[in-house]
Amino acid sequence: LLLVGVSLFAVLLALGFFISIGLGAYKRTLFTIIECKITLIIKDTAGSDAEFRKSLKLKANHTGLSQFDHRNLSADGSFSDFKVNGIPVQPKKDAGDFIVEVRFPPLKRGAILSTDLSLRIRDSFPSTTEAATYLVAHPTEKLVVEIHLPDGRPAQEVRVYRRRGGETDTNVTPEPKLAASNTRIAWEASNLKDLGAEYIVEWV
Numbered sequence: 001l002l003l004v005g006v007s008l009f010a011v012l013l014a015l016g017f018f019i020s021i022g023l024g025a026y027k028r029t030l031f032t033i034i035e036c037k038i039t040l041i042i043k044d045t046a047g048s049d050a051e052f053r054k055s056l057k058l059k060a061n062h063t064g065l066s067q068f069d070h071r072n073l074s075a076d077g078s079f080s081d082f083k084v085n086g087i088p089v090q091p092k093k094d095a096g097d098f099i100v101e102v103r104f105p106p107l108k109r110g111a112i113l114s115t116d117l118s119l120r121i122r123d124s125f126p127s128t129t130e131a132a133t134y135l136v137a138h139p140t141e142k143l144v145v146e147i148h149l150p151d152g153r154p155a156q157e158v159r160v161y162r163r164r165g166g167e168t169d170t171n172v173t174p175e176p177k178l179a180a181s182n183t184r185i186a187w188e189a190s191n192l193k194d195l196g197a198e199y200i201v202e203w204v
Helices: none
Strands: 002-004 019-021 031-042 049-060 067-075 078-084 092-094 097-103 112-122 130-135 140-148 158-164 167-169 177-179 184-192 198-203
Touching: 031 130, 049 067, 067 078, 067 112, 078 097, 097 112, 130 140, 140 198, 184 198
Parallel strands: 002 019, 019 130, 031 140
Antiparallel strands: 002 067, 031 049, 049 112, 067 097, 078 112, 092 097, 130 198, 140 184, 158 167, 158 198, 177 184
């Protein structure tokens, strides 16, 4: 089980592993996510080695903001090699979860900031059925999710569903796409404003 995000959230899927991907700051309304690109690369068929990257383009909704936090990073396996904008950083721990702080000069309202978080994940993708979950913690104008699978472990099928407050909606559009002999999963969504909702990309 891997959780990545803010006040996140989460449940273990009965059929296997799930990764939650979200965004964090002091309050949900401080930033708008203009674009979030999530890239997950599973390198081996055992699912023991993976790379994760979250590239953000943020808009400050208030003057004076000088920090953005990636919160609730946790895993059944382990994390290492945390980097912000390519520079190694030391995460903090909070009740067993990691927090990665991104600091910058105070922003004016409406200012745009781009930042990247990357890390390595060990021993977290062993199951046949896996999933990546994005929590809408800030209004998100565009979300791009890319999952790269090893050649020896292609996906047979993929679906997206939405979960909030214990209710599940399977009528989510657009549908995810499989490419590269079913070793690449791609899904995009726009104008996600339903704060607290989880969008789950699941593959078998």
